[in-house]
Amino acid sequence: MQVKTINFGILEIPENKVLTFREGLPGFPRIHRFAVIEMEELKPFQYLQSLDEPPISLFIINPLLIDPSYEFRLMDSDMEEVNSTNSAELAVYVVATIPKDPKFATLNFMAPIIINDKERCGKQVILHESKYSVKHPLLHSTGHDEVKGRKA
Amino acid sequence: MPRVKTRMLVFTRKKDESLIIGNDIEITILAVSASSVKVGIRAPRNISVHRNEVYEAIKRENLAAAQSQIPRTDIFKKFLRP
Numbered sequence: 001m002q003v004k005t006i007n008f009g010i011l012e013i014p015e016n017k018v019l020t021f022r023e024g025l026p027g028f029p030r031i032h033r034f035a036v037i038e039m040e041e042l043k044p045f046q047y048l049q050s051l052d053e054p055p056i057s058l059f060i061i062n063p064l065l066i067d068p069s070y071e072f073r074l075m076d077s078d079m080e081e082v083n084s085t086n087s088a089e090l091a092v093y094v095v096a097t098i099p100k101d102p103k104f105a106t107l108n109f110m111a112p113i114i115i116n117d118k119e120r121c122g123k124q125v126i127l128h129e130s131k132y133s134v135k136h137p138l139l140h141s142t143g144h145d146e147v148k149g150r151k152a
Numbered sequence: 153m154p155r156v157k158t159r160m161l162v163f164t165r166k167k168d169e170s171l172i173i174g175n176d177i178e179i180t181i182l183a184v185s186a187s188s189v190k191v192g193i194r195a196p197r198n199i200s201v202h203r204n205e206v207y208e209a210i211k212r213e214n215l216a217a218a219q220s221q222i223p224r225t226d227i228f229k230k231f232l233r234p
Contacts, residue, residue, distance in 0.1 A: 007222060023200075026207055027214035042222070056218040076197035097213060098220040108217070111210045126202050126210055134213050 003035075003051050011037065011049070018051060020121045022081055026111070028056065034122065036060070036093075036115070045096065048113065060093035066107060066138065072127050074114070083119040091115040095124075096138065106135040 001013050017035045024031045033051035044065055048058045063070045074087055084090055093113045098105040109132035115122040163171060170180040176196050183190035193201050 025214055027211040028218075058214070058217050059220055059222075075200070077200045080198045081200075095214065095217045096220060097217040098222075100221060102221065108210070108213050110206075111213070124210070124214075126200070126206060128202075134209050 001051065003049060003055060005049055005055055005057060007047075007057060008037075008039070013037075013049075013051065016120070018120065019115060021123060022121065023123065025124045026126070028054075031056070046093070048093070048095075059096040059098060060113060061096060061107065063092060063094040063107065063109065063112065066094075066136070067109070070109065070132070072112065072125075072130070072132075074125065075128075078114065078123060078125045081123045082114055082116040082121050084116045089116065089118065091117060094136075097135070098138075103139060105138040106133075107138055108134050109136040110134045 001015065001018070002010055003013055004010050013035045019034045019036070021032055021034055023029065028050070031050045031052045031054075035049050035051060037047050037049050037057075039047075042059070045059045045061050048060050050056045079085065079087065082090065091114070093115070094107045094109055095111070095113065096105055096107050110130045111124050111126050111134070113122060113124045165171065165181045167181050167184050170178050172178050177199065178194040180192040180194070181189060182192045195201065
């Protein structure tokens, strides 16, 4: 199918790349179809392209590239929504918010996106009791590492 | 897709009393104090429940993320682990 994107013109999306987000996303509850698009120039980011209206795209990235210790518990309702019984099979991404000055880019570590490739569905999970931030800074300096050391 | 119409129903409940939503969801008042109420929700596993302010924060962040500039990966690559 063809989708007219905001940033990348018209893209051809094969049917087998279409992901169903049963509940949409918070803020975009009526978008139920997405695709994960890879572009060489965006790596290591990918983007989650809406295939419904509005044709938004969200920049996503593997959270382990930023924090290798990132981990969270999934609820039954999360697993059920992506037709999965084994969390190891799920792909995990976090959404990036990138303002005009990219120095201030942040990642939403409190609401990761889980995708079940096999079943072609996904969901943005809101973590309960989360020690993670909605605005986790993308660029960490030595200051960030010092904070981690203090908490240990 | 048409917007779902909602209306607010107001009930007064005492401690240990409950409400049933649809056929499958039960909300019970577990404890009442001067400044807060402890609420229990019994629902099927496919229904998620969140604190409103948390949901709103995620919603705001998604809306902001949808306005993002294309990331300057030359800057970011330096800071990412291999």
